[in-house]
Amino acid sequence: MLNRRNFVGLTAAAVAAPSILTSRALAADWPVKPVRIVVPFTPGGSTDITARLVGNRLQEVWGQSVVIENKPGAGGNIAADMVAHSDADGYTIFIAGPGMATNQFLYPSLTYDSVADFAPVTMLITQPNLMCVPNSSPAKSVQEFIAYCNANRGKVTYASSGNGTTLHLSGELFKRLAKVEMTHIPYRGGAPAINDLIPGRVDVIFDNMPSILQHARGGQVRALAVTTKERVSVVPEIPTIAESGVPGFDVFSWFGFFVPIKTPPDVVAKINADTNAALVHPAVKTRFEELGANPKGSTRAELARFLKSEIDKWGPVIQEARIRVEN
The missing domain is CATH 3.40.190.10 (Periplasmic binding protein-like II)
Structure with a gap:
């Protein structure tokens, strides 16, 4: 099992820098070539829909192609491993969800660490x-x-x-x-x-x-x-599982952007700022709400704290239920 890192390391990963001056110089001109967003599942699913909605807007803002690359398999581990070992220049972005918190408990071994190998960029949506x-x-x-x-x-x-x-x-x-x-x-x-x-x-x-x-x-x-504890405004007629006779049931999904850990912090900051702006753009925000999702956005540190809370939440549940997946 992958060892969890403490919160100090998690927050530091969001802001660590090799050189402030160098990173600022990179961010001033970034991006100068196409950016890829790696999706750990097949086209057509919620992760893919989210990546394309946000990616289309970022493409307009950056004036560079934003390519959606689907790399399904192993519950997201194939894509995560690829991004973790990609060049840390901001041109490879990973759209990840709960697997970043849960896979370390589900699989006997991983070739990446969701905390040590990734810098959190921003929360995208909850749903x-x-x-x-x-x-x-x-x-x-x-x-x-x-x-x-x-x-x-x-x-x-x-x-x-x-x-x-x-x-x-x-x-x-x-x-x-x-x-x-x-x-x-x-x-x-x-x-x-x-x-x-x-x-x-x-x-x-x-x-x-x-x-x-x-x-x-x-x-x-x-x-x-x-699956949430409260009804959803876009479909108010549909009851919750909890109110339907299964008290205590409350589950929601989330997606966020992550990049390789050594990505210059000013590049990470630019991706964060532009993505947060994209999430409140009327066309993007309205479309997410029509689909029943909540565009959130966040600081890098907020996503780091949220990831830690998800690790702390789901780790004991998975271990108690003895859920294991073979690599």
């Missing part, structure tokens, strides 16, 4: 997940789905976009709190998972709202509940 079933499912509520699980013990499956994602952890938490049996089916992204949910090849998904909401609104799947 609820949406519990959905195929239209062919007999369940029209959370309680009916629980009854379906109890009547079909050992046969019910839930899909996720990969091991360690909030889709996966939502399913595990639901199993524990609702006291039901479900088998986890991990995919290499949210889009292929939804493609199998629609025809009923899997029984349920707890998917990120931006990627599943259009399918629920279009009548391709049936939405049963949101």
Whole structure:
């Protein structure tokens, strides 16, 4: 298992600098060539949607191409390893989520350290997940789905976009709190998972709202509940899992930008400032809100603190449930 670093190291990673004068000189002209945003999942999922929405705006601001590069596999570890060992010049940005906090507990060994190898840049969005079933499912509520699980013990499956994602952890938490049996089916992204949910090849998904909401609104799947403790303004008619008879259920997803640890701090600061401005741009902000996501933005230190809180939150849960994934 990867050793966790203390908070002092985490915060320092957000502001460490090889040379203030050198980094300022780099940031003054940066970027002078295309920038790539590495997405750890397949196209079409929530991570990919977020990267493209923000990337399109950054491309307009920077006057340079922002290329979205999808590198799915191993719950995001393939992409994370690639970015961690990329040139620390700001031209490779990693869009990451809960896996940055959870994978160190899920996998027996990793080739990167989410704290020691990455500099936090900024939080992007937070979002609820949406519990959905195929239209062919007999369940029209959370309680009916629980009854379906109890009547079909050992046969019910839930899909996720990969091991360690909030889709996966939502399913595990639901199993524990609702006291039901479900088998986890991990995919290499949210889009292929939804493609199998629609025809009923899997029984349920707890998917990120931006990627599943259009399918629920279009009548391709049936939405049963949101995963957060409070209802979501964009779909106020959909109840929470907690109010549907599973008290204590509260899960949300998040995405942030990270870069290799030795990236000059002034370049990191420029990416931070331009990304935060992009998140409040009317076209970007409105689109995220339509998808049920909350554009957040943050300082580098705030993202560092948040990552630490996620590590502290999910580590004991994963260890207590003895969830392990083989490399």
